[in-house]
Amino acid sequence: MKSDNIQLQQKLTLEIEGMHCASCVKLVERALKKVPGVTKASVNLATNKAYIDSDKEIDINIAKNEVNSVGYAIKDTSRHSENNSEMDQDPSLAEMEKARQKMWLSWGFSLPVAIWMILEMLVSPWPNMYLFNLGILILSVVPIFFPGFATLNTGFKALKNRTANMDTLIALGTTVAFITGPLSLLTDQINNYAGVGAMIMSFHLTGRFVEANARGRASQAIKRLLELGAKTARVLQNGQEIEIQVENLKVNDIMIVKPGEKIPTDGKIIEGQSSIDESMATGESLPVTKKKGDTVIGATVNFNGLLKIKVTKIGEDTFLSQVIKLVEQAQGSRIPIQEFADKVTSVFVPVILMLAIFTFTLWLAFPDKLSQFSAIFSFFLPWTKNIAVISPLSRAIFATIAVLVIACPCALGLATPTALMVASGLGAENGILIRKGEALQTMKDVKAVVLDKTGTITKGKPDVTDVLLAKTAQILSEGSLLQLAASAESGSEHPLARAIVEKAKKDGLSLQKVTAFKAVSGGGIKAEVSGKKIVIGTDKLLQEENVNLKEFDSNKVEQLETEGKTVVHLSIDGVYRGSIALADTIKDDSQQALSELKKMGFSVFMLTGDNLKTARAIAEKVGIYAENVLAKVMPDQKVAKVKELQKKYKVAFVGDGINDAPALTQADVGIAMGTGTDIAIEAGDIILVRGELSLLVSAIRLSKAAYNKIVQNLFWAFFYNIVAIPLAFLGLLHPVIAEAAMASSSITVVTNANLLRRTVIKT
Amino acid sequence: MTPDQIIILLSGTLGIIFTYWFFFAGKDTVLEAAGPKVNIKVDGGYKPSVIKLIKDKPVELSILRSDPSDCLEEIVLPVWNIKKFLPLNKEINIKINPDKKGIFPFHCGMNMFHGKIIVED
Numbered sequence: 077m078k079s080d081n082i083q084l085q086q087k088l089t090l091e092i093e094g095m096h097c098a099s100c101v102k103l104v105e106r107a108l109k110k111v112p113g114v115t116k117a118s119v120n121l122a123t124n125k126a127y128i129d130s131d132k133e134i135d136i137n138i139a140k141n142e143v144n145s146v147g148y149a150i151k152d153t154s155r156h157s158e159n160n161s162e163m164d165q166d167p168s169l170a171e172m173e174k175a176r177q178k179m180w181l182s183w184g185f186s187l188p189v190a191i192w193m194i195l196e197m198l199v200s201p202w203p204n205m206y207l208f209n210l211g212i213l214i215l216s217v218v219p220i221f222f223p224g225f226a227t228l229n230t231g232f233k234a235l236k237n238r239t240a241n242m243d244t245l246i247a248l249g250t251t252v253a254f255i256t257g258p259l260s261l262l263t264d265q266i267n268n269y270a271g272v273g274a275m276i277m278s279f280h281l282t283g284r285f286v287e288a289n290a291r292g293r294a295s296q297a298i299k300r301l302l303e304l305g306a307k308t309a310r311v312l313q314n315g316q317e318i319e320i321q322v323e324n325l326k327v328n329d330i331m332i333v334k335p336g337e338k339i340p341t342d343g344k345i346i347e348g349q350s351s352i353d354e355s356m357a358t359g360e361s362l363p364v365t366k367k368k369g370d371t372v373i374g375a376t377v378n379f380n381g382l383l384k385i386k387v388t389k390i391g392e393d394t395f396l397s398q399v400i401k402l403v404e405q406a407q408g409s410r411i412p413i414q415e416f417a418d419k420v421t422s423v424f425v426p427v428i429l430m431l432a433i434f435t436f437t438l439w440l441a442f443p444d445k446l447s448q449f450s451a452i453f454s455f456f457l458p459w460t461k462n463i464a465v466i467s468p469l470s471r472a473i474f475a476t477i478a479v480l481v482i483a484c485p486c487a488l489g490l491a492t493p494t495a496l497m498v499a500s501g502l503g504a505e506n507g508i509l510i511r512k513g514e515a516l517q518t519m520k521d522v523k524a525v526v527l528d529k530t531g532t533i534t535k536g537k538p539d540v541t542d543v544l545l546a547k548t549a550q551i552l553s554e555g556s557l558l559q560l561a562a563s564a565e566s567g568s569e570h571p572l573a574r575a576i577v578e579k580a581k582k583d584g585l586s587l588q589k590v591t592a593f594k595a596v597s598g599g600g601i602k603a604e605v606s607g608k609k610i611v612i613g614t615d616k617l618l619q620e621e622n623v624n625l626k627e628f629d630s631n632k633v634e635q636l637e638t639e640g641k642t643v644v645h646l647s648i649d650g651v652y653r654g655s656i657a658l659a660d661t662i663k664d665d666s667q668q669a670l671s672e673l674k675k676m677g678f679s680v681f682m683l684t685g686d687n688l689k690t691a692r693a694i695a696e697k698v699g700i701y702a703e704n705v706l707a708k709v710m711p712d713q714k715v716a717k718v719k720e721l722q723k724k725y726k727v728a729f730v731g732d733g734i735n736d737a738p739a740l741t742q743a744d745v746g747i748a749m750g751t752g753t754d755i756a757i758e759a760g761d762i763i764l765v766r767g768e769l770s771l772l773v774s775a776i777r778l779s780k781a782a783y784n785k786i787v788q789n790l791f792w793a794f795f796y797n798i799v800a801i802p803l804a805f806l807g808l809l810h811p812v813i814a815e816a817a818m819a820s821s822s823i824t825v826v827t828n829a830n831l832l833r834r835t836v837i838k839t
Numbered sequence: 840m841t842p843d844q845i846i847i848l849l850s851g852t853l854g855i856i857f858t859y860w861f862f863f864a865g866k867d868t869v870l871e872a873a874g875p876k877v878n879i880k881v882d883g884g885y886k887p888s889v890i891k892l893i894k895d896k897p898v899e900l901s902i903l904r905s906d907p908s909d910c911l912e913e914i915v916l917p918v919w920n921i922k923k924f925l926p927l928n929k930e931i932n933i934k935i936n937p938d939k940k941g942i943f944p945f946h947c948g949m950n951m952f953h954g955k956i957i958v959e960d
Contacts, residue, residue, distance in 0.1 A: 093875075230908035233883025234952070238861060241910050241951035288909060408915060408922030421950040426862035430855045437851025441844045489949025494920075 088134065089392075090126045091151035092119060092143065107142040111135070123777055126150075133326075175288065177820035179281045185218045186278040189271040193539035197458075206261065209268045213257035224277040240425040242486055246280050246815075248429070249273070249480035253811065256473060257783070267470040269477065269811070276481050276815040284821025287486075290826040295496050297501020298403050304356055304375040305396060309340035312384075329387045333378045342389035343375035350381025357395060358765045359507030402509045402763070406500040407493070410515040414492040417790055423483040428801075435477040435805050443468035446475075450807040456741050459810045471807065478804035482814035484797060486822040491789035493572035494829035499782035502833055507765035508775045515745050515761035516786070519779035521726045522745055525673055525772075526706075526718060528731035529684035529691070532749055532769065533670075533698055534660040536732075538572055540579035541641055555585060557654045563588040564580035564603040565609040568595055574645060574656055600644060611647045623647040640690030667698045669769035676776065679725065683709050683717060714739040730772055747772060774837040781835040789825045796821045858877070872898050879954075881925060882906045885945075888954035897936040903928070913948030916956075922948070 092104055108117035108126055116129040120147070128134070140150045189212055192202075201208035202443030221228070231247025234240050250273040257270030310319050322340050325331070333339050351363035354376045358446045363379055366372060372385060373395045391397065439446055450460045464473075500510045501673040510516065530536045543554040562580030565573035566587050580587065593603040600613015602621070611621050615633075618625060628645070633655060636643050641659040645652060673680050682698075683706045684691045691707035706717055714731075715738045721727050722744070729736070729743030731748075737759035749759030749767050762779070800817060803809050809817075849876040870887035872910065875897070881904035892898055904911055904925040915922045919935050937958040944955045 226907050230883060230906055230910060233906065237884035237886075237888075239884045239952055240862065241947075243908055243910060284909070363912060404922070405920050408917070408920040410917045410920075418950050422946070422953060424864075425951060426858060429862075430858045433851055433854040433858060437847055437854070441847040441851075485951060489951065493948065819882075 088128045092126050093149040093151055103146045104148055104322045109145045111139045111143050128390050131678055175285045179285050182219040182223040182278040182281050185215050189215045189274050193271050209260045211675055212271040216270040219274040219277045220254050223281055245480050249477050250277050253477050265467045271809050275812045279815040279819050286823050293830050294497045297505055301400050303836055304320055306338040306340040325387055325390050327387050331385045333383045339372050339376050339378055340375055341387055342394045343372055343385035343387045345370050345383055346386050347384035348381050350383055351379045353377040360766055384578045399504055402511055403500045404564050406510045406513055407497050411492055411513045411517050413517055417488050421485050421488045428483040432476050432479045432514050435479045436472045438471035439475050443471050453808055456810055475807040477811040478809045478814040481811055482800045482804045482818050484818040484821045487793035487825045490822055490825050491793045492786050494826050495782055495789055497787040498829050498832045503778055507771055509763040512761045516779045516783045518744050520783050522720055522728045524679045524725035525728045526681040526683055528736055529682050531732045532730050533666045534662050537573045539661040540657040541659045544655040546653050559585040560605055561612055563590055563605045564612055566590055567593040572658055610646055615645055618645050618647055624651045628652050640693045661732055665768055665770045669773050670698050672773045715742045718742045777837045785829055785832050789828055869955045876901055884952050886956040891957045892937045894937055894940055894958050894960050900933045911947050916945045918943040922936050
């Protein structure tokens with residue numbers, strides 16, 4: 077019965093409305109504690125959340141009443157509400173479809189306009205000047221005022237708010253162009269640019285449509301993450317299997333997951349065994365075998381076994397929700413290099429408007445001088461040829477429209493965020509979570525990578541490395557020694573004991589029954605296996621037990637110990653029979669990953685609490701230079717060591733997110749290595765979901781590639797505007813060409829960011 | 840220079856000065872947050888565009904976009920690492936905890952529409 081009580085321990089998070097001070101917190105906490113079943117209630121003012129522990133299911137209505145009675149309110153249980161808004165991130169297909177229709181409708185009228193105008197330019201106005209002008213004007217009404225209505229609306233509304241954006245430029249450009257249409261019917265002093273306005277609008281709508289598509293591609297990684305989760309879960313209730321919505325799952329529910337199905341939420345296997353495809357969550361491409369007691373991640377796919385899983389995390393606490401949250405945070409974070417671009421975009425449109433007035437004024441005041449200049453290029457730019465024959469007013473309008481529509485603040489505004497979005501999505505797919513965008517920029521200056529040994533280079537838990545048999549112990553094989561040791565140790569929870577048991581199991585040895593088990597603190601264990609008296613432990617323990625140590629080979633044992641191994645000894649019925657050496661082993665990919673890092677030009681340092689000899693032995697195996705080994709560093713000295721190195725280099729520190737948090741924060745770039753499911757780590761700029769060093773190499777590659785993209789994009793965006801705007805000012809750019817250039821410019825930036833997906837980051 | 844040219848240049852200069860004044864010297868709509876909830880309308884800009892908050896009093900920004908332009912579809916609050924998609928005509932709530940004094944700008948996804956949050960004691 078006792079275990080039932082434990083199972084009933086529940087945790088619940090509620091959102092509280094109306095709190096504004098610390099005393100509110102106390103009031104709400106007190107109110108919640110009155111609810112039957114609540115054992116603990118703590119309220120966070122900053123997040124407006126109440127975290128409740130209860131020993132039975134609490135009645136939410138009672139809780140609501142209690143909280144209401146003190147003047148606050150509980151928002152509807154909002155386990156999943158946070159993510160709902162993101163679901164809408166996908167500009168709905170209907171909206172995209174509408175944008176497409178607008179684009180085609182606009183071209184349906186602009187294309188005839190274009191053909192008619194080209195004929196006029198090459199041959200002569202058909203049927204005559206007046207009808208030509210009238211026809212163009214009528215055809216232009218549709219693209220500018222119907223599909224283009226939203227653009228005009230936003231553009232002018234922004235002006236009303238004394239602010240301006242891209243739409244303002246297009247709105248002004250097209251309206252000025254359109255107005256020349258009716259005026260051209262009244263006076264031949266003004267050329268008809270209404271058709272030009274129509275084409276500008278069509279290009280603008282096309283640009284917007286293509287850009288929105290490309291941006292959709294850039295954010296698809298996070299969309300895919302959101303779509304990953306299962307919608308329903310099958311749970312056991314009163315011995316019956318029933319299907320419920322994932323939102324209604326509660327901690328400690330028992331889920332049934334059949335082969336081929338998605339695991340609905342994070343949990344712990346309580347029955348069954350299966351291989352599980354975790355690639356979507358951790359980027360691990362091979363299926364992982366999981367059995368009773370192992371934790372599983374929601375949204376991963378159960379391959380071949382029937383599993384009973386106890387729910388451990390729901391809603392926002394799940395692995396997947398955490399990943400999404402981290403990716404979103406990264407996308408909202410700032411990169412220093414962007415600051416200048418930000419300053420420019422924030423004043424860009426008003427400055428362009430001033431420049432447009434400047435252009436108009438100058439062309440009106442000095443039409444001949446400027447025309448003479450642009451005529452130089454008439455050989456390459458046919459539209460400049462007849463610029464001298466049209467009226468000064470028309471020339472001024474021509475250049476002004478070009479200036480208005482060529483300026484492209486969008487390219488500047490999209491350069492960094494799009495690249496960051498693609499990078500964080502690509503990272504998440506591969507098990508690399510970028511928490512701060514800034515890390516991408518800092519990474520390029522990092523010269524030294526410092527790795528905490530335990531858990532990063534090594535597995536962080538001991539493995540059996542050697543089995544030593546006493547000289548005359550022919551009665552025993554290595555296997556049977558291990559089998560006896562494992563059997564005797566099977567009752568112990570000591571890491572060394574577990575390593576021995578694991579090794580025996582791995583070798584397919586069956587464990588025998590153990591009796592009279594006794595752990596000797598700090599020494600080892602004593603037990604009886606199949607009637608044999610077994611002692612396993614330090615040499616001191618064996619001496620204390622008066623074991624016959626005649627065959628104890630202290631040379632060999634010492635040798636093993638200098639290699640950094642821990643050696644335990646075993647005696648059977650009072651006679652020493654052999655020793656087992658254990659060591660924290662190096663991860664399979666550590667050596668390759670570290671040599672890759674060195675190839676990339678980093679100085680690689682290893683930091684450990686081990687003594688210098690042991691540390692160097694490991695360093696040598698993975699190819700770290702002996703002088704780069706920082707041994708005997710106590711946990712509280714790690715920060716100091718990082719600081720010391722920072723005097724010489726920019727430093728990236730790699731460690732686990734919990735014990736190494738201060739060092740991760742101190743380093744220029746902190747890279748936290750997760751252990752699979754725990755990524756709610758607050759320290760570290762980059763989080764590696766899997767504990768593989770090759771992932772570190774991938775993360776560095778990704779950072780560098782992303783940063784390069786950002787630089788490329790910013791360069792292009794600035795270069796484009798710096799070159800194009802003066803050309804337009806000089807009357808060298810036809811407004812239609814100017815608009816086409818501007819539309820393709822922002823598309824280029826987004827497409828270039830999408831190309832980041834092609835970067836090979838895996839080793 | 841002919842008198843015509845002088846008149847044109849003078850009016851042009853006035854036009855530029857007016858534009859500068861219009862965009863950079865305009866008055867913002869300021870709202871002092873009274874309760875725990877601040878409503879922001881997104882329609883051709885942010886209304887209000889300046890929000891005064893009191894330090895350490897968390898607020899919920901309730902943002903409603905009614906402007907169909909995709910220019911305004913995202914709001915970014917860089918200091919809080921927040922970037923949110925604003926679906927059309929659907930209220931989005933963002934909680935912030937103003938834990939330091941200062942002026943913190945917010946803007947659209949491309950940094951063309953602006954607003955700021957002023958945190959005071």
